[in-house]
Amino acid sequence: MSNRYALNKELAQMLKGGVIMDVTTPEQAKIAEEAGACAVMALERIPADIRAAGGVSRMSDPAMIKGIQDAVSIPVMAKVRIGHFVEAQILQALEIDYIDESEVLSPADDKYHIDKTVFEVPFVCGAKDLGEALRRINEGASMIRTKGEPGTGDVIQAVRHIRMMTSEIRRIQSLTQNELFQAAKELMVPYDLIKYVHENGKLPVVNFAAGGVATPADAALMMQLGAEGVFVGSGIFKSGNPAKRAAAIVQAVTNYNDPALLAKLSANLGEAMVGINEQEINLLMAERGK
């Protein structure tokens, strides 16, 4: 394992117990930082608007990303299309702190993900299950997040993914040595990664929840289900009082096991994002890239 990959995994360790917020302007980035975000995701349109606008969605304008890098001192992440390694080269040239190879943007390649091992900057990738997570890690991802349906305000898919991942991890833990070889074959991942999961009962990288988180209760739910931190996209800046909601979600992630505090945090937050139910959407972004 290269030294750079270790350092990149370690940056993700520093983000744990924190909230990473989608922002589209330097002003929003400052609101997020002041609310206690541990990092921001710079993008031109938040997922709810990408969904509403339709059409092809691409990497954000580097000038816009630079504006956000200048506005805050916390790590700045940005998204590239699945498989679009040139967008990733551009973000690396901007010295971005983390690249999200994301299904929220239109995929550029329907077969190959980016070979992340050739990059110096870290990558986070989405995964619906253990196999997907380990395949992304094998390609060089140093952080994983669930692939909950972005821009919907509906948490059901993120819940499904984290539950799937933790139950598969438990299954791998229970296997015998010769069953592990078969498991590696079935999941289409290297044996070494399966062995790590078998021995440690967790992914070899940090695992966050993402997609559809809109309330402090949603964030605490993901933490109780085993996420190590939370991405919040449209949930904050599509709500009535972004600063207050952002701060409440940050506190909910720290004290996710304290229902009395969660009750206090959930009160008087104003309008949550309206949201769309899973059944009402035509485009399942989670199905992009497997």
Place this chain on the structure above:
Amino acid sequence: MKIGVVAVQGAFIEHQRTLNKLNVENFLIRQKKDLEQPFDGLIFPGGESTAMGKLFTELDLFEPLDKLIKSGFPVFGTCAGLILIAEKLSNDDKKYFASMPITVKRNAYGRQLGSFETKSAFADIGEVPMVFIRAPYIDEVRGDTKILATVDGHIVAARYHNQLGTAFHPELTDDVSVHKYFIDMIAKKV
């Protein structure tokens, strides 16, 4: 001996793991009521200092922690934790506990591409592995503050009475010697 690891955000579990290796009893501090038990030392982990600072205020943790540190209670800050106890930041107006007479430069090595790992001498322990993640360094120390380690001419560890601060992350390596130093410091052996 019992250590409280501040756990509002960041890499607190890594500190717990290191303390467990040293067989030192420890617990997590997430809110005010966690401070109601007797303990002997406090650790501020790495993470984001802005996020932690905000959470201290909102969770009513700032005042009790501030009182504790200023009463001379042993405290150890790594990376963001160092920023929290620094009296001054050279490139930021923010201030947190400001209890250690040093000036710290935030993100002194730049963004993630500037993160690195090295080895250097620490106090009189000898070489220890040092991991720097978007790390700060110490620009200046004042008063009774002792410099414990430098890397490329920059101060990366210092001690002021009962306060210990490192710009790097000893909790991310298998080496336990810096934590051992903190434990010895509490026991007044160093």
